[in-house]
Amino acid sequence: MKKLIIPLLFLFFSMSQAQTVKTVSTDWTSISQTIAIQTSVKKKFKVTAYVKVETTEPKSWAGVWARVDTKNDEDGFFDNMRDRPIKSKEWNSYTVEGTVDKNSKSLSFGGLCLFDGKFYFDKFELFIENDKGVYEPVTVLNSSFESPISNGDIPKWIQGISNDAIVKVKEYKITSDKSSVDGKNSLLIEGKGIKPRLEAKIGNVEGASPKIADMISMLEDLKARVERTVKNMSQYEIDYLHDAEANRIGALVMHLAAAEKYYQVFTFENRDFNEEEKKKWGNALDLDQGGRDEFKGHDIQYYLDIYNEVRAKTIEELKKRDDAWFAEVQTRYDWTNQYCWFHVMEHQSSHLGQILFLKKRIPPEQKKTLPQEIKK
16 A cells, blocks of 8 residues: 655654553543644545444444644544444445644544444555545555454554553453454454443432432432543552642542531431541541541542442432422521532532542652652
């Protein structure tokens, strides 16, 4: 296949062999290659590939995708076929088309898939316009996946879309397959045990009265957002202390569990924490220096397990009550039970924003040199 090299457009494959490997848990995965671009004029491109999908999960789909990154880090072209998902069990060719221009820095392209099923990819091709407006082929390395796949590694392809790591997803197995449209092999990505999450749904919770069902679904949606944000973070990341007055991300998840535990006893039992509960939950509820001292040295699942246990109790108890109870007033604060649980919900939202803020400010280069403590 001819490689395009002309004065107005210079392309080269950016395939770092020094990238680290990161393993995560999520409900989708992707493969990619990236080329750097330098052009003084606007040019069209297109990415084509053959894809087929075998699945019994209605929400499963695959796509061909392409993304243009710009020199000033503004949003560039992006299309992953979300509006036209691939679900056919027959081999078909699919195309994504876009443009590059003088502000373009790189073009990334590949395939992606979501949820359970078998997702097959073969014969990727990339074409970019020349000066005469004619599409010319650009080399795609291992375009038909003829090079053997070993231990889930795809020669010449990167898993995930991270700039600094190869991202492998626990839920997906990657192998070669003899079903193909070009050559002897294709790429097979198989997802197992993935439960699609419910999105944009309020209410209709089995066993709950209407208003309580609304509250449970909102509480669960926000908890899911917290979990998605933190579940793949390393212990270094969740223990990182931004400054002497900040809180660790692990401690913040523990704080969410503690606050919810308090509103359980407050609304379900009409009381405050007893001494035993204060001892167990006090530092997590108050955070401050006690929280900074206590909540460190655990992986993120430690905190999520506690959070999930508390939430299961919340849902169990809320389902025992009805909308009339929701409207009752807790005279100590003159709050209704509904408002108390609204506060738990918005409290999750507030700290999710804090977690996102802290997560973006964790410096990777300090992983080996970061002091264990930042003292006042």
